[in-house]
Amino acid sequence: MKSRHIVLALAFLVCAALLVFGNRSPSDPVVEAAPRARAPGGAQSPGAAAVAGIAALRSRAVLFGGGNGHHELFGSLSIPSPLPSAAPPQAEVPPLPPGPVVPSIPFIYLGKKSSDGGWEVYLARGDDTLIVHEQSIIDGAYRVQSIAPPTMKIVYLPAKLVQTVDIGSAD
Numbered sequence: 001m002k003s004r005h006i007v008l009a010l011a012f013l014v015c016a017a018l019l020v021f022g023n024r025s026p027s028d029p030v031v032e033a034a035p036r037a038r039a040p041g042g043a044q045s046p047g048a049a050a051v052a053g054i055a056a057l058r059s060r061a062v063l064f065g066g067g068n069g070h071h072e073l074f075g076s077l078s079i080p081s082p083l084p085s086a087a088p089p090q091a092e093v094p095p096l097p098p099g100p101v102v103p104s105i106p107f108i109y110l111g112k113k114s115s116d117g118g119w120e121v122y123l124a125r126g127d128d129t130l131i132v133h134e135q136s137i138i139d140g141a142y143r144v145q146s147i148a149p150p151t152m153k154i155v156y157l158p159a160k161l162v163q164t165v166d167i168g169s170a171d
Helices: 003-021 060-064
Strands: 108-115 118-125 128-132 142-148 151-156 161-166
């Protein structure tokens, strides 16, 4: 057993002994206010005027107003009206054009290999196996922007959007 274990065991035993044999009798739970003595000459000290005492309890109806039983804790929420449209009130507003549709990456990651100071990544598309390096262009639609394990960034050229493929760590 290490010395740290011995110290922890002794501390545990001391705590257990205090718990079992310690004084469990409660102290006097009622505290009475003691009257203050006046300063000589009958004058009060400057801080004595600030001590007024304990205020009386007030009912909930007095505090929250009325007895209807309903009170909003944080007040009401007012939502401002939307900004006015620049179009005339009866004009038909055309819908927004749809955003660019980016197809999911059609490749399945098979593996990678470090060669000549760079990375070779093996991808599969259907029955074809592709070997890609940085800046490789695949079918004129995808370009491999960077290969930095654990990710490979591929740019979808028609929309110029970057997609990331997880290729695992450099191990």
